[in-house]
Amino acid sequence: MPLHDPYDDLPAVPDFSVSSESFKDGGELPAAQRNAGAEGQDVSPQLSWSGFPPETKSFAVTMYDPDAPTASGFWHWAAFNIPVSVTSLAAGAGGHDASGMPDGTQQLKNDGGFPGFMGAAPPPGHHEHRYMVTVHAVGVESLDIPADATPAVLGFNLFTHTLARARITGTFGR
DSSP: OOOOOGGGGSOOOOBOEEEOSSOOTTSBOOGGGBOGGGTOOOOOOOEEEEOOOTTOOEEEEEEEETTSSSSSOEEEEEEEEEETTOOEEOTTTTOTTOTTSOTTOEEOBOTTSSBSOOOBOOOTTOOOEEEEEEEEEESSSOOOOOTTOOHHHHHHHHHHHEEEEEEEEEEEOO
16 A cells, blocks of 8 residues: 555645755764654754745745644644745754754754654664655745644645645655
8 A cells, every 4th residue: 555645635736845954855864863752863853955046035844743643644744934035954053942944943942842852763663664755835925823823723724825846755664
């Protein structure tokens, strides 16, 4: 049975490029991008992107595990209102205090219950999971989303404001 790609259910938008010095697309996530409970360090990956539409006004970055043993997957990271002048994030930028994120960026609580990045942590003995890190080119400078909103609320707003999307996927299983 083919694996479900949740982005297939969204309106088609153009692609642009994203890369990471932290992991290769389709490759296993290193310990830095794994959760402390999975012998990791909870460090958000380094990301660089280019080729987005000229009408882009801001960016959002998310990390989502569609293979989590839930009916809703698992959100590991949700950041938005990243200024259009920013085309890269350093490793660790998505920390709990957001001190590494560009001014104006907001981070929502992940499904672990705290704002910022949470590393990969599939249940022991579970199959390999996919961790989809997506950069969304957004057509407005600022999304008006409350600080206590869920990543799903961000996704709903991105449904109508995404101009293009870039994705890199890491894997991890235990």
